[in-house]
Every structure is written in structure tokens, then in C-alpha cells.
Amino acid sequence: MKILVIGATGRTGKHVLAQGAARGHEITAFARRPELLTDRGGLAGVIAGDAHDLATMRAAVQGQDAVISAVGGSGIARTLITAMREAGVRRVVMTSSRSVPATRPRLAVTLAWLFFRAAYVDLARAEGMLQVSGLDYTIARATMLNDKPPAGRVHIDFADNATGGAAQLARADYAMALLDAAEDPALAGRAMGICGPK
Ligand SMILES: NC(=O)c1ccc[n+]([C@@H]2O[C@H](COP(=O)([O-])OP(=O)(O)OC[C@H]3O[C@@H](n4cnc5c(N)ncnc54)[C@H](OP(=O)(O)O)[C@@H]3O)[C@@H](O)[C@H]2O)c1
Structure with a gap:
């Protein structure tokens, strides 16, 4: 598949690039700071820009089979949905x-919302935008992320x-899990929770 990866220099995004290329996908990296992409060997392309910029996003989605946004947010959802609809790219x-x-565990969720309220409200807005976008979306809701070695399994x-x-x-x-979702049409129109394996 031809896959555009937004947030490509991020801590999750860089894994999507490497694993996507290793799976044989044609991966195009979208990044505000492409100079951070030191190893571009397996990439089909690199696009420099801010995902809030509609003109750049319009150019970026052209000819793609799918988009993985390894960064969440309503500003990105807004430009992405518009650009994908116009270009006829459906999978995101x-x-x-x-x-x-x-809502559970109650204490942990309450504390998390206390500290990250603005971010969660914006992610909720982004989720809502995708859900009414008409696109083949999958929302991938992660639990707490870390940079430990991969287990090769997740709980979904x-x-x-x-x-x-x-x-x-x-x-x-x-x-x-993000790449698995992009490859699986059965996950279109779904929001999935992703935890580490037990
Ligand atoms: N961190 C957690 O524990 C956690 C928990 C649950 C879910 N999540 C979800 O997982 C996502 C990835 O987390 P992470 O920790 O891997 O993220 P990260 O390391 O902070 O990476 C985010 C990436 O997105 C890029 N980015 C941000 N705004 C952009 C824009 N407007 N245009 C283009 N690129 C933009 C950043 O680029 P710059 O380098 O230019 O800023 C960076 O490369 C989060 O966005 C969130 O949706 C995270």
C-alpha cells in the first residue's frame, strides 16, 4: 500500500515508518521538521509541512491508499478530512x-483528565470529526505509551x-497496531482501544 504517515518524526511515527517499510509498503513521511529523518533509505518520499496547512495536505494525500496519523488532534483531522475527501482517498x-x-479505573481517569483535559477534549473533537467524515476511519485509542522494547503483541x-x-x-x-489497522478493511468505521499485552 501507499501510506502517508503524519507525525513521522514522532516517537510512534518513526516506528510506523520503519515497520511500514519493512512490511513492503510505500511509505511517505509527512513532518514539520524533516531534517530529523536521518535514515530515509526505506521511504518512498518525504513531505515537509504543517498538517494544519490545507494546501500541503492536499498535495500530500494525492495518490495514497491510506493515511496513518501518528499524532492526534482536531486541527489535523480538519485538514486531513477535507484533503482526503477531495482526493478520493478513503482509509485513515x-x-x-x-x-x-x-470511566475506569476511576481514580486514574479522573487524575488524567485533571492534567490533560485540553488534550483529551481536542482528541474527542477529532474523533467526532472522523466519525461523521464519511471516510473509512479507524480511531486507535492507546493507553499510556513508553519507549520500551516491543512485545510484538497488543491487547485490542x-x-x-x-x-x-x-x-x-x-x-x-x-x-x-496502527499498521495492522490500516491493512485491515474490517476495522473501517471503528474505534479500538489498544493496551499492552498481559
Ligand atoms: N503519549 C502518550 O502516552 C499517549 C497516550 C495515548 C495516546 N497517545 C496518542 O499517540 C500519539 C503519538 O504519541 P507520541 O508520544 O508518539 O507523540 P510524539 O512523540 O509527541 O510525536 C508527535 C509527532 O507529531 C508531530 N506533529 C505535531 N503536530 C503536527 C502538525 N501540526 N503537523 C505535522 N506534524 C505534527 C510532531 O512533530 P514536531 O517534532 O514538529 O513537533 C511529532 O513528530 C499522540 O498524538 C496521541 O494521539 C499518546
Whole structure:
């Protein structure tokens, strides 16, 4: 597949680039600071720009089979949805947080919302935009991310609260789940929760 990766220099995004290329996909990296992409060997292309800029996004999505946004947010969702609709690109996977819909564990969720309220409100807005976009979206709600080595497995569910798995998720495993989702048409129109494996 031809896949555009937004947030390509991020801690999750860089794993999506490497794993996507290793899977044989034609990966185009979209980054505000492309100079951080030191190893471009496996990439089909690099596009420099801010994902809030509609003109850049319009050019970036042309000819892609799918978009993985390894960064969440309503500003990015807005330009991305517009550009994808215009270009007829339908498949999009966007990161979000498990905390957006979660109500349990009550103390942890309350504290998380206390500290990250603005971010979660914006992710909720982005999720809503995707859900009414008409695109083949998958919302990938991660639990707490870390940079530990990958386990090669994740716990996935489709409930508001986690049904199992670990509270910590390696970014490399998150990237694997984002690519798995982009490859799986059955996940279109769904929001999934992703935890670490138990
Ligand atoms: N961190 C967590 O524990 C956690 C938990 C649950 C879910 N999530 C989700 O997972 C995502 C990835 O997390 P992460 O920790 O891997 O992220 P990260 O390391 O902070 O990377 C975010 C990337 O997005 C890029 N970016 C931000 N705004 C952009 C814009 N307007 N245009 C183009 N690029 C832009 C950043 O570029 P610059 O370098 O230029 O800033 C950076 O490369 C989060 O966005 C969130 O949706 C995170």
C-alpha cells in the first residue's frame, strides 16, 4: 500500500515508518521538521509541512491508499478530512487516547483528565470529526505509551473501558497496531482501544 504517515518524526511515527517499510509498503513521511529523518533509505518520499496547512495536505494525500496519523488532534483531522475527501482517498487511521471515553479505573481517569483535559477534549473533537467524515476511519485509542522494547503483541478491544491487557504500551507495538489497522478493511468505521499485552 501507499501510506502517508503524519507525525513521522514522532516517537510512534518513526516506528510506523520503519515497520511500514519493512512490511513492503510505500511509505511517505509527512513532518514539520524533516531534517530529523536521518535514515530515509526505506521511504518512498518525504513531505515537509504543517498538517494544519490545507494546501500541503492536499498535495500530500494525492495518490495514497491510506493515511496513518501518528499524532492526534482536531486541527489535523480538519485538514486531513477535507484533503482526503477531495482526493478520493478513503482509509485513515488516527491516534487517540483510551482516556477519551474511559470511566475506569476511576481514580486514574479522573487524575488524567485533571492534567490533560485540553488534550483529551481536542482528541474527542477529532474523533467526532472522523466519525461523521464519511471516510473509512479507524480511531486507535492507546493507553499510556513508553519507549520500551516491543512485545510484538497488543491487547485490542472495542469497549470504552479496557477489557484486559496492561496499562503501559510500547510505542513500537502501538505502531504495529496502527499498521495492522490500516491493512485491515474490517476495522473501517471503528474505534479500538489498544493496551499492552498481559
Ligand atoms: N503519549 C502518550 O502516552 C499517549 C497516550 C495515548 C495516546 N497517545 C496518542 O499517540 C500519539 C503519538 O504519541 P507520541 O508520544 O508518539 O507523540 P510524539 O512523540 O509527541 O510525536 C508527535 C509527532 O507529531 C508531530 N506533529 C505535531 N503536530 C503536527 C502538525 N501540526 N503537523 C505535522 N506534524 C505534527 C510532531 O512533530 P514536531 O517534532 O514538529 O513537533 C511529532 O513528530 C499522540 O498524538 C496521541 O494521539 C499518546
